[in-house]
Amino acid sequence: MSSIPHDHVHGDGHAGHAPHPTGLMRWITTTNHKDIGTLYLLFSLFMFFVGGVLALTIRTELFHPGLQVVNPEFFNSLTTLHGLIMIFGAIMPAAVGFANWQIPMMIGAPDMAFARMNNWSFWLLPPAAIMLIGSFFVPGGAASGGWTLYPPLSVQGGMGFDLTIFAVHIMGASSIMGSINIITTILNMRAPGMTLMKMPMFVWTWLITAYLLIMVMPVLAGAVTMLLTDRHFGTTFFNAAGGGDPVLFQHVFWFFGHPEVYIMILPSFGIISEIIPAFARKPLFGYPSMVYAVASIAILSCLVWAHHMFTVGLPAAGLLFFMYVTMLIAVPTGVKVFNWLATMWRGSMTFETPMLFAVGFIFLFTIGGFTGLVVAIVPVDIQLQDTYYVVAHFHYVLVAGSLFAFFAGAYYWLPKWTGTMYDETLGKWHFWCAMITFNITFFPMHFLGLAGMPRRIPDYAQQFTDWNMVASIGAFGFGLSQLIFVWVVMKCIRGDGAKAPAKPWEGAHTLEWTLPSPAPYHSFETPPVVK
């Protein structure tokens, strides 16, 4: 699995570079962290739209009660693949894209530790994506048991499940290689003087995220491997007919699944922790406590998985344990929110697009955190489990959380990546349209869930109609708003806009801003000295 980066032992910052290929071959063979970062980000943007089309099909079906657009089996495939594609195709690759671009520049390293393995990590993803999307066209259709792949459905289903299982294997291998690369880079390649406690918060959050990935991706791979052997090789890990235990799959899955939600949010915390100080023109409040908070969130996250299983019949002691540990995680999360607010307190703030998305993030993520606490209460969750309330909860933390933070980060670093300032007017339009339509889509889902509307169902009782119509209209608005973002990015890539200075944000102090914009293809080959 490890590859030795002998392709990266070239000289000292000038002349010595072998000419690198151009055109398509440049992208296929590249070992440059900036190229690979770009590939990850573009891939994730593409998958974001694929997942978005599935979501809008779901919302079209749910606009009215009754069945009108798709049949129920296909509807189940839509929710399943929407979840899988957004999580493994959009959010996670975007976070890795940010890591590739930013970590070497922020710690003063010339590249990632294993440049060739880095290329592999990315190029494993498109085949996995083709398997996932292609599974719609195989006999029996795409996987339809929900993104959580619970047996017995996932043991009984058709070929779509096999493709999904292989895709998960491949994406898992990619993530593990990526995290090994990230940890090694951060531990071994920092510029002289860049001690751990001087690292930018974004680097810290990724260091800790990578540990989580190394711990849980193999567990997921193991779980789906057991599904596969149950399906084809006569084992009965989860197959009740042969004495297996379907609930055991839920345990293993959520042992991966809950840390996974932190894998998706911690890099976003890192991005927000860079942006808030830059636009408040103050250093991050309580940097050490931020580091400790991220570490405790990560460590606790391996002890809370069964809060997804409060209704499967756990012993009372188990319910209590998982309820209290889940609530405990709210404490370090609260520390982080407090510190962001304290950073803004009496700062001389300006509200360019990155800051707008960052403030929007804090506001909406906190709502999602609170609804998380609501469903962490066992007796309440027995009511709300598998209702739209849970759908509202995780979209507040994942869309308004992870995704908004990635938008914030993209606007913040686009000038550095492309050398062109993004269009501020369009950026503000994007923010406000996204902010408003997001809430129109997902806030009503709290009401629907409290009123008892189940999730993953193509039809519903009459009394849920009004809020479903509102949510569907909001969803199309939200989808359209994202086209503004594509327009902004294309303008930057084409160089249509003001030329970006090396440091467009006066309050930004991390190392990447000492480089010219756009960042040169090879940076920090002579390490900077950090004081």
Place this chain on the structure above:
Amino acid sequence: MATSPQRPSAQTDAQRRANVVTALTLASIALVFFFGFMVARYLGDGETGMTVLAIIAFIFLGLGIGRHLWQGRK
């Protein structure tokens, strides 16, 4: 795993070796997590498997991340 970062302009042999050691350590931990649960499942019931898994994970994260926090204090 080098704790005090020092890096000449390109990767030296020593650095490359340090990188490979870090990577192999991490990869072997990943392998333990991959097979660990299946083995635990064969040895005992599911509950034992999950308890062992959680304890190992807690120790791994505590030592792995905790070590960096400890280094950071200095």
